[in-house]
Amino acid sequence: MPLPLFLPCAAGVEDWLAEEVARVLPAAQVHKRRGGVALEGDPREVMLLNLESRLAQRVLIEVAEGPYHDEHDLYALAQSVDWQQWLTPRQTLRVDTTAQKSPLKSLNFAALRIKDAVCDQLRDATGERPSVDTRRPDLPIALHVGPERALIYVDSSGEPLFKRGWREDKGDAPLKETLAAAMLAAAGWRGTPEAGGALHDPCCGSGTIAIEAAQIACGIAPGLQRRFAFERQLPFNGPDERALWQQLKAEAKARIHASAVPIHASDVSFRMVDFARRNAERAGVVDAIEFHGGDALERPAPVLPEGMRGCIVLNPPYGERIEVGGKAARPSAQDRDTPTDFFARLASHWKQAYTRHAAGWTAWVLSPDMKLPSAMRLKESRRIPMWNGPIECRLYRFDWWPARHARRRPTRARRSARHLDRHRRAAGHHRATGVRHQLELQRVLAGRRLEPASVTPLVKAMRSVAPLRACATRRKWPTPASVIAVWLTFSPEAWNCTRNGGVSSSPSRGASSSTPGLASDLGSTLSFFAVTVMVIGLL
Numbered sequence: 001m002p003l004p005l006f007l008p009c010a011a012g013v014e015d016w017l018a019e020e021v022a023r024v025l026p027a028a029q030v031h032k033r034r035g036g037v038a039l040e041g042d043p044r045e046v047m048l049l050n051l052e053s054r055l056a057q058r059v060l061i062e063v064a065e066g067p068y069h070d071e072h073d074l075y076a077l078a079q080s081v082d083w084q085q086w087l088t089p090r091q092t093l094r095v096d097t098t099a100q101k102s103p104l105k106s107l108n109f110a111a112l113r114i115k116d117a118v119c120d121q122l123r124d125a126t127g128e129r130p131s132v133d134t135r136r137p138d139l140p141i142a143l144h145v146g147p148e149r150a151l152i153y154v155d156s157s158g159e160p161l162f163k164r165g166w167r168e169d170k171g172d173a174p175l176k177e178t179l180a181a182a183m184l185a186a187a188g189w190r191g192t193p194e195a196g197g198a199l200h201d202p203c204c205g206s207g208t209i210a211i212e213a214a215q216i217a218c219g220i221a222p223g224l225q226r227r228f229a230f231e232r233q234l235p236f237n238g239p240d241e242r243a244l245w246q247q248l249k250a251e252a253k254a255r256i257h258a259s260a261v262p263i264h265a266s267d268v269s270f271r272m273v274d275f276a277r278r279n280a281e282r283a284g285v286v287d288a289i290e291f292h293g294g295d296a297l298e299r300p301a302p303v304l305p306e307g308m309r310g311c312i313v314l315n316p317p318y319g320e321r322i323e324v325g326g327k328a329a330r331p332s333a334q335d336r337d338t339p340t341d342f343f344a345r346l347a348s349h350w351k352q353a354y355t356r357h358a359a360g361w362t363a364w365v366l367s368p369d370m371k372l373p374s375a376m377r378l379k380e381s382r383r384i385p386m387w388n389g390p391i392e393c394r395l396y397r398f399d400w401w402p403a404r405h406a407r408r409r410p411t412r413a414r415r416s417a418r419h420l421d422r423h424r425r426a427a428g429h430h431r432a433t434g435v436r437h438q439l440e441l442q443r444v445l446a447g448r449r450l451e452p453a454s455v456t457p458l459v460k461a462m463r464s465v466a467p468l469r470a471c472a473t474r475r476k477w478p479t480p481a482s483v484i485a486v487w488l489t490f491s492p493e494a495w496n497c498t499r500n501g502g503v504s505s506s507p508s509r510g511a512s513s514s515t516p517g518l519a520s521d522l523g524s525t526l527s528f529f530a531v532t533v534m535v536i537g538l539l
Helices: 014-024 043-052 071-079 107-126 177-186 208-218 239-254 270-283 342-353 372-376 412-436 438-447 452-463 466-473 480-490 492-499 516-536
Strands: 003-008 031-033 036-041 060-067 092-099 139-145 149-155 198-201 263-267 289-293 310-314 361-367 382-388 391-400
Touching: 003 043, 014 031, 014 036, 014 043, 014 177, 036 043, 043 239, 060 071, 071 107, 071 149, 092 107, 107 139, 177 208, 177 361, 177 382, 198 208, 208 263, 208 270, 208 289, 263 270, 270 289, 342 372, 342 391, 372 391
Parallel strands: 092 139, 198 263, 198 310, 263 289, 310 361
Antiparallel strands: 003 036, 003 060, 031 036, 060 149, 139 149, 361 391, 382 391
16 A cells, blocks of 8 residues: 655745656655645665655655544544554554644644554554654654644654764764755756766865765765664565665665766865865765865866866855865954955956866855855856855856866946947047038027928937937937037037137137127027036936
8 A cells, every 4th residue: 555755845945856856756746835845655665765865855654644632632633543563562652743824832742642552442442552762763653733724754764864873073064965965956967967067065174065966976875874764664664675785775775876976075174175075985985076275265166077077065154153274264263253355355266266177166055144256246047046044045056167278248338448439439529510511500509590401410419419319310300509509519619709709810700800709608508508508417
């Protein structure tokens, strides 16, 4: 009989978990739920999911579901399960409770009632009752209570699946293996030259990302080096089930192969590099990872095979539990408010060191800072919401290409220089155009009226002056002040009149010189008026 299964995961990872389950169990009908995926499977599929899943936190088997109002209803719901098929009185159990908008006042009392229902049923059937073990129980039971309904699960995993069995040396803030696998899944990294290429973690810490990537590249099942709770549970403890479990592990070991892509890891702390190397030895991938010590702001980019693209997957210090080290470290441990330029300097280093590889690099950075691209002075090509425990984060993607292939965005100074050159060329064109239409414009002004045939040369002359271009392009009729401004701008005689005391140097143009003082005052007044019109923009 198929068992209803539920695989919980971190928020935002449901899509990649559904894809993973579909790869492990191609014939299964996978349904995405909030916080996990649901499907049906037999004992073999329960074993296989525990062995192969990198993104799931546990593999839960649903044994009861129904409405409830108080703890007595939970007791009756637990009594409806035949617990003799799951454990014996000589085994141990533990009950964990989660809630979402539950009306219950005490979750501990709810867990106690589930434990009483299991123990009372076994005592009535056998005369003995099982014990409670809070550390390594034989039968972990999970109770989830919602607003109106409750679900009871049997946990077939025991310890969370992010505990792979190889991490013994830890840093100050280790990254969970399930989150590292989610980062790689989001990056599309599959451990092949076609899907992801080479991998580099410049802030490796205890080596979680690099080791998880190496196991993917080598085809090592994540649960191959640990024990599971289902190995002590009655539905999986028969001779056939034990033989099946050994067969699944043998098939997983037979799939192990050498990595087809180089994997590099480095850290500013040589102590953490030593921790990462020892963890890699226990994980069986020490030969697939090249470890180095050094500051992420100084180390050169790894040398990659020609044509293979590189992928940087980085979980930098957040400042929540660990601080930035190396050249970007704070001046003192007591100065907690000193701003650092770690990310800006990191981006500058990447621009210099990671733009020389012909195939390019892609960087994936996990950070809780929503303004990280601004701090790095870069534009992300993608951002993915993720949760690192209780910390809400974003996984940012940045692409790096060689300088000769990069489509560089012009800087502000380059754009300003480009616009200045464009305006200079336009100004030269406008001056030439104004000279050609100067006589036509003066003829129109001398007539003191706007004839229909004079509109075209007038508009052309207006377009030749920068302050009047907006009026012409919007197809608005010019005001008399605009016409005077254009005439004074392009009329050398008018400016000569004001400069020579009202005496025009070209009397043939029609300028009067009989009253020099009046002409001078009039020229000065018109010149001041024209300049004022051009500055204020009375168009």
